[in-house]
Amino acid sequence: MEQQVRYCFIGAGSMAEAMISGLLKKGMAEPKQIMVINRQNRARLAYLNREYGVQIPENKGDAVLQSDIVILAAKPKDIPDALTQWGPMIRTDQLVISVAAGISTTFIEHHLKEGTAVIRSMPNTSCTIGLSATAICQGRWATRENMESARHLFQAIGIVVEVSEEAMDTVTGLSGSGPAYIYYMVEAMQQAGVEAGLNADIARQLTLQTLLGAAHMLMETKEEPAELRRKVTSPGGTTMAGLETLRQYQFDKAVQSAIFRAKERSKELGGAFTTTVKT
Numbered sequence: 001m002e003q004q005v006r007y008c009f010i011g012a013g014s015m016a017e018a019m020i021s022g023l024l025k026k027g028m029a030e031p032k033q034i035m036v037i038n039r040q041n042r043a044r045l046a047y048l049n050r051e052y053g054v055q056i057p058e059n060k061g062d063a064v065l066q067s068d069i070v071i072l073a074a075k076p077k078d079i080p081d082a083l084t085q086w087g088p089m090i091r092t093d094q095l096v097i098s099v100a101a102g103i104s105t106t107f108i109e110h111h112l113k114e115g116t117a118v119i120r121s122m123p124n125t126s127c128t129i130g131l132s133a134t135a136i137c138q139g140r141w142a143t144r145e146n147m148e149s150a151r152h153l154f155q156a157i158g159i160v161v162e163v164s165e166e167a168m169d170t171v172t173g174l175s176g177s178g179p180a181y182i183y184y185m186v187e188a189m190q191q192a193g194v195e196a197g198l199n200a201d202i203a204r205q206l207t208l209q210t211l212l213g214a215a216h217m218l219m220e221t222k223e224e225p226a227e228l229r230r231k232v233t234s235p236g237g238t239t240m241a242g243l244e245t246l247r248q249y250q251f252d253k254a255v256q257s258a259i260f261r262a263k264e265r266s267k268e269l270g271g272a273f274t275t276t277v278k279t
């Protein structure tokens with residue numbers, strides 16, 4: 001159990017909740033080590049306090065001041081205001097970890113005291129159950145020790161890879177947004193099952209177990225997906241007919257285009273603020 005580290009989440013939305021839930025479940029922190037602030041939604045803070053026992057200090061500035069690690073978890077569009085509001089309080093002995101899509105470490109650093117360690121990360125909502133795929137990259141002032149702290153934090157809620165900052169938009173399009181693509185596929189499979197006559201619960205069970213089984217096959221056999229796909233596909237059989245239809249609809253192009261578009265969107269979200277960076 002990590003006793004000393006105190007976390008302050010700036011932002012109390014879905015991502016903050018997913019991380020908090022995962023950190024507590026994994027015993028990485030106790031509720032008293034986690035403080036959460038937001039802009040105005042008091043009901044939301046009360047909910048997080050009730051549900052997880054995390055701290056919601058009356059004086060929000062105290063949460064920032066008393067933490068060792070500040071986690072920036074506001075929407076990209078709100079990050080400039082959040083940094084203007086809370087940035088001046090952040091000291092150089094604190095570590096700032098951003099989960100915001102598109103926002104560069106340089107942008108964040110320019111709102112903080114020179115020398116403040118910043119790490120940009122991209123987890124995904126599967127951190128709720130300890131299965132996030134998180135990428136981290138190092139800001140200008142972040143040390144190896146800071147990176148290890150971030151790795152330690154995110155390892156408690158999934159796997160962690162280290163990438164260059166240039167790769168972060170791609171990561172965002174692939175694994176940050178990725179769970180939503182999978183859920184979309186699941187929705188479509190369930191719906192097809194129901195439309196073809198299955199009862200909804202059975203369609204759901206079969207779809208989810210198929211997803212889980214396929215994920216485990218990929219992880220455990222370490223075979224390439226194309227090879228595993230080949231093994232399902234009997235010549236002239238049902239899978240071949242199904243895959244041919246997916247090809248006609250350009251399934252692979254659709255998925256690739258979705259990831260490329262999400263990557264571009266990540267760039268756009270960050271790009272909107274580059275002009276306001278002080279030099």
Ligand SMILES: NC(=O)C1=CN([C@@H]2O[C@H](COP(=O)(O)OP(=O)(O)OC[C@H]3O[C@@H](n4cnc5c(N)ncnc54)[C@H](OP(=O)(O)O)[C@@H]3O)[C@@H](O)[C@H]2O)C=CC1
Pocket residue numbers: 010011012013014015016037038039040041042044073074075076078081082083085099100101122123124125176
């Ligand atoms: N959702 C996801 O799957 C993932 C999200 N992310 C990133 O996580 C970040 C948060 O996303 P998400 O949780 O979905 O967003 P939400 O809209 O659910 O939550 C945003 C939170 O930020 C708070 N906030 C806004 N401005 C300020 C401020 N000035 N000071 C303090 N708090 C502030 C809001 O408070 P209030 O409600 O009071 O306005 C709200 O609690 C985004 O940057 C996103 O890119 C990263 C990976 C995955």
Ligand SMILES: O=C(O)[C@@H]1CCC=N1
Pocket residue numbers: 101172176177
């Ligand atoms: O949709 C978004 O912008 C965020 C970033 C990655 C996942 N959700």
